[in-house]
Amino acid sequence: MDNVNKELIQKIQTREEVFTILSRATRQPFVICDPESFNDQVWIFENKEDLEEAAKPLAEKKNPIAAIKVENKSFLSFYTALYTLGVNSVVYHEKDKKTELDLEVIIKKPDFSALPEEKRPLLNPQLQLSGIYFMQEFRRGVDMKEKENLAELEEEVAANLVKSKYLVAVEKQEPGEGEEGKKVQVPYVKNQNGDIFQPVFSDAEEFRKFNKDKKFQALLVTFENLEKVLIPVAKGAVVNPQGFNLVVSKDKIGAMKQRFGL
Incomplete structure (x- = not known):
């Protein structure tokens, strides 16, 4: 240098x-x-x-x-x-x-290789990057026909969504809690129409931004199993609600699983 x-x-x-x-x-x-x-x-x-x-x-x-x-x-x-x-x-x-x-x-790139795999923080930089590029263009204030490469950007997001793992927020359990039959509270968000979506997170930082009051703990889930952890009233998932805020409906999750052979 x-x-x-x-x-x-x-x-x-x-x-x-x-x-x-x-x-x-x-x-x-x-x-x-x-x-x-x-x-x-x-x-x-x-x-x-x-x-x-x-x-x-x-x-x-x-x-x-x-x-x-x-x-x-x-x-x-x-x-x-x-x-x-x-x-x-x-x-x-x-x-x-x-x-x-x-x-x-x-600034030196964080290196977590010395940590056991189960203790390494979840990172999905390719999902974050593709989601950012897609949303920057999707939410640009012009007609849809003027938005550049939107189909390609959406395709890249879809591919990264499918191969990523996620953090799902659930209510913190105190020692001795979690008896059989007790329902675990799960947070949800509503859109302007009142539709309910369950937040999921691409990495530990996105989870931290949502969990400022430290009410929740995070569970790791693959895209393949995402539908299984969604609460019944949810119409789908919202990825990184404090970030690029990408809504993925249950129908779209199912279609993507089928398309990518999950």
């Missing part, structure tokens, strides 16, 4: 704050696929004014976006979380200068 990059990385790591573009469609940093390198990028800015200028083309395409500030005390959690989203590079903006850096040179 050259000295210029070393100085830049140190500058990035020690700034009081930076700014990034938030996608209102996913409640995550806006992710951009570079057309030449195909790197999955998040853009970082030294000040809000530069962000607003760089974000104009995104806003003109009717992307629902906002500027968010990331303070130094949150840098570790912010950059680490990018790994869970499948992001592999950061583009740092200093006025008119842009520098792309691998995420790994800013």
Whole structure:
């Protein structure tokens, strides 16, 4: 690594704050696929004014976006979380200068290989990434016919949904509880029409965001067994309700299982 990059990385790591573009469609940093390198990028800015200028083309395409500030005390959690989203590079903006850096040179990728498999946190970066790209485009404020590559993006999400494992929230059991016949409470969410969907989570971070009051514990389930854990009144599952918030109906779950041979 050259000295210029070393100085830049140190500058990035020690700034009081930076700014990034938030996608209102996913409640995550806006992710951009570079057309030449195909790197999955998040853009970082030294000040809000530069962000607003760089974000104009995104806003003109009717992307629902906002500027968010990331303070130094949150840098570790912010950059680490990018790994869970499948992001592999950061583009740092200093006025008119842009520098792309691998995420790994800013913060080391978490390594859980030393942990026993049953103690490793659940991660689904490919599902997160495909879900983010799909929802960024699906929720863009233009006519459906103007949305680019939506069928391809949906196909990629479907493939990742089927091969992923999930965390399902259930009420915490105190020692001695859980006698036979006792019903375990399961959270659900309602849409604007009052339809009930059961939340499921692609990774531990998404579960943590939902479980802020720590009322629930997480159970691991495969897509193949997802229907079995859905409560009878649920019309389907909602994946990452605090994130990209993807609704998958029971009918669609069944159709995907059949299509992918589960």
